[in-house]
Structure formats: structure tokens, C-alpha cells
Amino acid sequence: MRAPAELVSLVFRNPDAIRRFSLGDWDRLVRQARQADLLARLHILLLQEGLDGEIPAVARWHFEVATALAECQSTEIQRELRQLRTMLERLGLPLVVLKGAAYVAAGLIAARGRHIDEIDLLVPREHLDEVESVLKLADWHTVELPEYDQRYFQRWRNDAPSQQNLRCATVINVHHTILPDTARFRPDAAKLHRRATEVPGFPSIFVLTTEDRILHAVTLLFHDDGLPHGLRDLSDLDLLLRQAATEEDFWPRLLARAEEFELIRPLFYALRYVRYFFDTPVPVEVHVRLENTAPSKASLKLMDGIYKRMLAPNHLSCNDAFTSLARHATYLRTHWLRRPPRLLVPHLFHKAFISPLLENRPPKVA
Amino acid sequence: MKLLQLPPGELRRQLAGSCIWLRTGPFSLRVQSRLETVVEGLADLYGQFEVRNPRETFADFHVAVDPHISLRRWLRPMVNFSFDGIEPFSPLPLDQAYPMLEWGLNWCVSSHAHQYLMVHAAVVEKNGRAAILAAPSGSGKSTLVAGLALSGWRLLSDELTLIDRKTGWIHALPRPISLKNESISLIRAFSPDAFLNRASRDTAKGTVAYLRPPKESVRRQHEPAQPGWIIFPRWVADGKSELLPRSKQQTFQSLTQHAFNYTQLGAEAFRVCSSLIRQADCYDFQYSRLDEAVAVFDRLAASAVAGGAGN
Numbered sequence: 310m311r312a313p314a315e316l317v318s319l320v321f322r323n324p325d326a327i328r329r330f331s332l333g334d335w336d337r338l339v340r341q342a343r344q345a346d347l348l349a350r351l352h353i354l355l356l357q358e359g360l361d362g363e364i365p366a367v368a369r370w371h372f373e374v375a376t377a378l379a380e381c382q383s384t385e386i387q388r389e390l391r392q393l394r395t396m397l398e399r400l401g402l403p404l405v406v407l408k409g410a411a412y413v414a415a416g417l418i419a420a421r422g423r424h425i426d427e428i429d430l431l432v433p434r435e436h437l438d439e440v441e442s443v444l445k446l447a448d449w450h451t452v453e454l455p456e457y458d459q460r461y462f463q464r465w466r467n468d469a470p471s472q473q474n475l476r477c478a479t480v481i482n483v484h485h486t487i488l489p490d491t492a493r494f495r496p497d498a499a500k501l502h503r504r505a506t507e508v509p510g511f512p513s514i515f516v517l518t519t520e521d522r523i524l525h526a527v528t529l530l531f532h533d534d535g536l537p538h539g540l541r542d543l544s545d546l547d548l549l550l551r552q553a554a555t556e557e558d559f560w561p562r563l564l565a566r567a568e569e570f571e572l573i574r575p576l577f578y579a580l581r582y583v584r585y586f587f588d589t590p591v592p593v594e595v596h597v598r599l600e601n602t603a604p605s606k607a608s609l610k611l612m613d614g615i616y617k618r619m620l621a622p623n624h625l626s627c628n629d630a631f632t633s634l635a636r637h638a639t640y641l642r643t644h645w646l647r648r649p650p651r652l653l654v655p656h657l658f659h660k661a662f663i664s665p666l667l668e669n670r671p672p673k674v675a
Numbered sequence: 676m677k678l679l680q681l682p683p684g685e686l687r688r689q690l691a692g693s694c695i696w697l698r699t700g701p702f703s704l705r706v707q708s709r710l711e712t713v714v715e716g717l718a719d720l721y722g723q724f725e726v727r728n729p730r731e732t733f734a735d736f737h738v739a740v741d742p743h744i745s746l747r748r749w750l751r752p753m754v755n756f757s758f759d760g761i762e763p764f765s766p767l768p769l770d771q772a773y774p775m776l777e778w779g780l781n782w783c784v785s786s787h788a789h790q791y792l793m794v795h796a797a798v799v800e801k802n803g804r805a806a807i808l809a810a811p812s813g814s815g816k817s818t819l820v821a822g823l824a825l826s827g828w829r830l831l832s833d834e835l836t837l838i839d840r841k842t843g844w845i846h847a848l849p850r851p852i853s854l855k856n857e858s859i860s861l862i863r864a865f866s867p868d869a870f871l872n873r874a875s876r877d878t879a880k881g882t883v884a885y886l887r888p889p890k891e892s893v894r895r896q897h898e899p900a901q902p903g904w905i906i907f908p909r910w911v912a913d914g915k916s917e918l919l920p921r922s923k924q925q926t927f928q929s930l931t932q933h934a935f936n937y938t939q940l941g942a943e944a945f946r947v948c949s950s951l952i953r954q955a956d957c958y959d960f961q962y963s964r965l966d967e968a969v970a971v972f973d974r975l976a977a978s979a980v981a982g983g984a985g986n
Contacts (some may be wrong), residue, residue, distance in 0.1 A: 332731055332732055332733045333731040333732070336733045336734060340737065340759050343759075344759070356831070363731065367703065367733045367735075368733055370786075373790065374787070374788070374790050377940075378789055378939060381939060381941040384941060384942075514906075624759070625759075632848055652808075
């Protein structure tokens with residue numbers, strides 16, 4: 310089932326495989342990893358394994374550039390987090406950071422080689438407006454959206470439209486909960502917020518607890534539009550799990566929290582695919598516990614058919630005859646999970662037939 | 676092997692089939708296209724560049740220019756540029772297929788090659804010193820660079836100044852020079868032997884034609900050059916050609932505005948830019964006649980040699 314054409318996860322599972330790579334294989338590896346946004350992380354892996362000398366001279370700059378950019382972004386994110394902290398302190402709000410920026414703030418392994426150009430904040434819903442106006446004062450402006458999207462955001466989404474600072478590349482997303490109000494699974498944001506912990510060495514910056522952070526990464530895998538960086542997100546999860554597993558009682562805590570939030574089924578799938586692509590170690594008892602809640606053989610087969618294709622790099626060389634079908638299926642599935650049918654049908658209709666008419670993408674040429 | 680050494684028909688066959696592998700400056704490309712204008716453009720302009728059997732090689736950028744499939748193609752055929760399956764631009768009319776390839780290649784470099792500080796500027800070299808010509812479009816930068824390249828200056832690039840972040844030297848990418856509107860006839864008059872390809876009309880930039888890069892510039896494309904001058908050219912209707920010193924502070928500011936990746940590189944960009952400014956002389960330059968302009972540049976290069984700055 311595993312497509313031999315997919316080289317990125319192959320190298321993560323078995324870095325030594327690159328010793329036998331032809332120049333043609335390197336060509337495919339670089340293109341797939343670039344598409345998956347995993348060039349820098351792959352480079353760091355090869356450096357750690359003492360294998361960077363095996364990278365052919367002609368391909369080397371692709372890896373080095375990706376790593377250098379990730380480092381620059383990490384420095385930039387830290388600088389902006391400090392700036393945001395000062396701004397939110399004035400409102401008396403703690404700065405709760407999510408996703409990539411949180412990995413940077415907490416100094417996690419998952420931050421290494423991770424391109425991050427967005428800062429995601431968790432803010433209690435009643436404070437959303439205040440935070441937005443504070444951001445505006447500091448030159449972060451709402452990214453302009455078509456009118457339909459703007460209305461949709463205001464009514465249904467879990468976040469305000471992105472805020473872009475004109476002077477730097479980072480986009481800020483302010484969330485009041487981790488999944489849209491319309492989604493099937495809806496972990497209580499107040500619970501996440503209450504347990505957020507202060508980062509040692511980064512005062513007044515808060516991140517989710519280990520298990521909440523992992524469950525958040527799990528929900529994103531199955532709720533993000535079209536999974537543009539599916540394999541990267543899965544690799545994040547792999548690194549988060551490997552690091553978390555060194556904490557005492559991590560797995561029982563994770564399972565308990567997943568049950569509390571009714572996220573056992575998504576956790577089952579996420580662990581299934583993270584093991585498939587990255588050989589992530591998962592204890593037998595966790596495995597057994599989750600197998601009990603597994604879906605029927607037939608639905609599992611269908612899900613495998615879809616997600617093993619979807620999570621591979623979105624690159625021509627990884628695609629087979631069913632990839633495009635799988636992508637359409639996940640598009641529908643993520644929307645299905647995010648919205649009840651009475652919203653879903655009009656939304657997809659608008660996206661399919663009306664948005665293309667209104668969008669006037671001018672040709673951008675250098 | 677050079678592209679012009681390919682047997683007749685082979686270029687067309689490779690471009691339409693798997694692809695052709697081509698080296699331009701520090702970058703290797705795989706280009707694919709079934710369009711006759713693209714075959715013609717490459718044959719006309721890239722004859723001196725190295726090609727290889729594409730099988731089992733590595734290429735930095737995989738690009739294609741192909742017909743855009745839509746219902747409208749029956750009314751007005753359109754073409755698409757794609758980079759490894761991504762289409763960064765909206766389709767353009769068929770007649771603009773060749774310029775679209777060139778614009779697409781510029782995009783590939785400017786959005787990926789962060790091992791360089793990349794400045795949106797032309798660059799030419801004489802006696803071992805490079806002149807960076809930075810200016811907004813419409814200021815006569817391409818005309819000036821074409822005139823210089825046709826008068827014994829080595830062409831490094833007409834659009835992309837690639838500054839090595841470690842050494843501060845400039846790497847050459849001597850692809851064809853893009854000429855727009857009146858500058859096409861101006862260059863034809865300036866140098867009747869110069870080869871320009873078939874013009875594409877009504878593009879976003881008006882009429883566009885490409886000047887074949889001088890053979891010598893292509894032969895020396897792997898030789899980096901030391902920065903010597905940063906010059907901001909401006910064409911004026913009537914007036915004498917003159918170089919006016921420009922403050923380093925002001926030059927620094929304009930340079931960061933012209934850089935593609937100044938923000939991405941963070942503090943490193945500041946360091947590379949400052950060291951560049953320190954070693955270069957900075958000028959504003961206005962001109963109305965190309966031959967006079969070339970003479971001014973030649974004197975500049977000669978004075979640098981006399982002053983011992985060439986080493």
C-alpha cells in the first residue's frame with residue numbers, strides 16, 4: 310500500500326536509505342520535501358544522523374536555505390511574541406500561544422526546522438474585540454477578504470480573520486476556541502485556557518499542556534482545509550509525541566483527556582497514520598485501548614485509502630490514479646466535520662460557483 | 676554540450692517529451708513545453724547554454740509552459756506557467772508564452788534562492804568590478820544594460836542581482852535581456868547585429884522582446900564579480916549624461932526596498948547590505964543618449980583601474 314514513490318517519510322523512517330540514492334532520487338526527494346514543507350526538518354535530521362555529507366553538492370543549497378529561513382523565522386517569532394506579550398499585558402490578558410509559535414516559545418523539538426509565519430493566539434471570546442483593536446494600534450491590520458468570507462468568519466468561525474503587520478511577514482490569527490463553533494467535535498476552550506501553563510524562561514507566555522497540545526494537533530490534521538501540509542503536520546505530531554513520551558504518565562493523561570473531549574476517534578486515526586508514515590513508538594496498551602473503539606473494517610479501509618494518499622506530499626511524483634479522488638473526499642470530509650449540512654451545502658455552493666466569479670486574480674509577474 | 680549543438684528537431688522532441696535540462700548561472704532547470712514559440716525562443720536565445728541528458732540528473736527548478744485547458748481556449752488560447760505542479764500566475768494569452776517562461780524563471784529564483792541576498796537590479800562587470808543598476812521599471816535600466824552588454828561589458832543579469840551571503844561577491848545569471856516598447860527599436864538602431872527574438876505584444880509591460888546574451892558573458896557565467904558601484908539610472912528626454920554622487924545612507928534604504936528577500940533573511944540581510952554599501956561607490960545617473968551613457972560607464976571602469984581599485 311505504501312507508495313515506493315514517496316521518499317520523504319522513507320528518509321524519516323530510515324535515514325540511511327539516502328546512501329543508496331541516485332541523483333534522480335535526490336531530485337524527487339527535494340521536490341517532495343519542498344512541497345511538504347519538510348526540507349529544513351529533513352536537513353536537521355540528516356545533520357543529527359551525521360549524514361549531511363551524503364547530500365550531493367548540487368542539491369545542498371535547497372536544504373541549507375530552508376534551514377536558514379526556519380531559523381530566521383524562529384528568531385522573528387520570539388521577537389514578536391515579546392511584543393505581543395507587552396501589548397496584551399496592558400489588557401490584563403495572558404498570552405496563550407498555539408501551534409507552531411507555541412512550539413517555538415516552549416522550545417520543543419517540533420520547532421526545529423519548522424517554517425512558521427503565523428502566530429496563533431487563544432483569547433477568550435469576550436475579549437476578541439479588545440485584542441483586535443490593540444493589534445490594530447500596533448499596525449496589524451485585518452487581511453482583506455471577499456465580502457462573503459468576511460461575513461462567514463464573523464458568524465461561524467473560531468477565529469477572527471488573520472491580522473497582518475505591514476512591516477513584517479508574520480500573520481496573527483486570534484482564536485477563541487480551537488475548532489469552529491460549527492464543528493462536530495468541540496473541545497471546551499475554557500478548559501484548555503484554564504490549564505495553559507507559563508513557559509519557563511519566557512514569563513507571561515502561556516502554552517497548552519502537553520496532552521492538550523497534542524490533541525489540538527490531532528484535531529487540526531482532520532479539520533484543516535485540504536491538508537496543504539499534511540505530512541508536515543503529521544511530522545509535528547510525531548515529534549510532539551516522541552518528546553511527550555519522555556514525561557511520566559503521558560499516555561494515560563492523553564487518553565483521559567481525549568475521552569473528556571470526545572476525541573478518541575480522531576486520536577485513533579492520528580496515531581494510526583503517524584505510525585504508518587513515521588514509525589512513531591506507541592505503547593501496546595494504548596494501542597489496545599484505541600483498537601476497541603476502532604471503526605468497522607470497511608470504513609477503516611476507506612479511510613486508509615483516502616488518508617494514506619492525502620497525507621503524502623502533494624506532489625505529482627507521489628500521486629496515483631486515486632489521489633485526486635482522495636483529495637476531493639477529504640475536502641468534503643473536513644467540511645462535513647466543520648459544519649452541519651444546513652450550512653455546508655450553501656457554503657460549498659458559494660465556494661464552487663460564486664467565489665470564482667468574484668475573484669479577480671490579477672496576473673502577478675516579476 | 677551546448678544547446679545549439681543539439682541535432683535539428685531534438686530540442687522540440689525533448690521539450691515536448693520528458694523535458695530539456697539546461698544550466699543558467701548557478702541554477703539547473705528542467706523545462707517542458709509543447710508550444711512552438713517556446714521551442715523557438717529557447718533555440719534563438721539559449722544556444723550557448725549547457726544542456727544534458729535529463730535522465731537521472733538533479734534540477735533546481737522544474738518548469739513547464741503549456742496550453743491552459745478551459746472552455747475559453749476556443750475563443751482565445753491561453754497558456755500556463757507551472758513550477759513543479761504549482762501555477763503561481765494566472766494564464767496569459769498564447770502570444771506571451773515565451774515571456775511567461777522568462778517571468779516564471781525569475782519568480783523561481785527570487786522566491787527560492789535565499790543563499791543570496793537578491794536585489795531587483797541589473798548588473799554588469801568590467802575590469803573585475805561589477806556595476807549594480809537599481810531602478811524601478813520604466814527608468815531605462817534594461818536599455819542601459821543592453822547597451823553596456825553590447826559594448827564590451829560582461830552581462831551578469833538584467834533583473835536579478837545575486838549577492839553571495841558569505842563572500843559578498845555577485846554571481847552571474849546571464850539570461851536574455853528583456854526589452855520593452857521603444858527600447859526594442861532603440862537597441863536595434865544602437866547595434867544592428869544584435870539578435871532580438873520575436874516580440875510579444877500587449878503584455879502587462881507592453882511589447883516585449885529579448886536580446887540574446889553575449890557569448891562571452893555566457894562562457895564566463897560561473898565567474899562571480901566583486902561589487903564596484905551601485906548606480907540608480909534614470910532616462911530623461913533631453914539632457915546630458917551625468918553621474919551624481921549619492922549618499923550611502925540613501926543608497927542603503929533604496930537597496931533594501933529593491934531586495935526580494937530582505938525581510939526573510941533578517942539580521943543577515945542587514946550585514947550583507949552594509950558590507951556591499953561599504954565597498955561600492957554610489958551614484959545617481961541620468962542619461963538621454965545610450966552611446967554617451969556607455970562612454971560615461973567606460974570612463975568609470977577605466978578610472979577604477981587607474982586608481983588601483985580593480986584589485
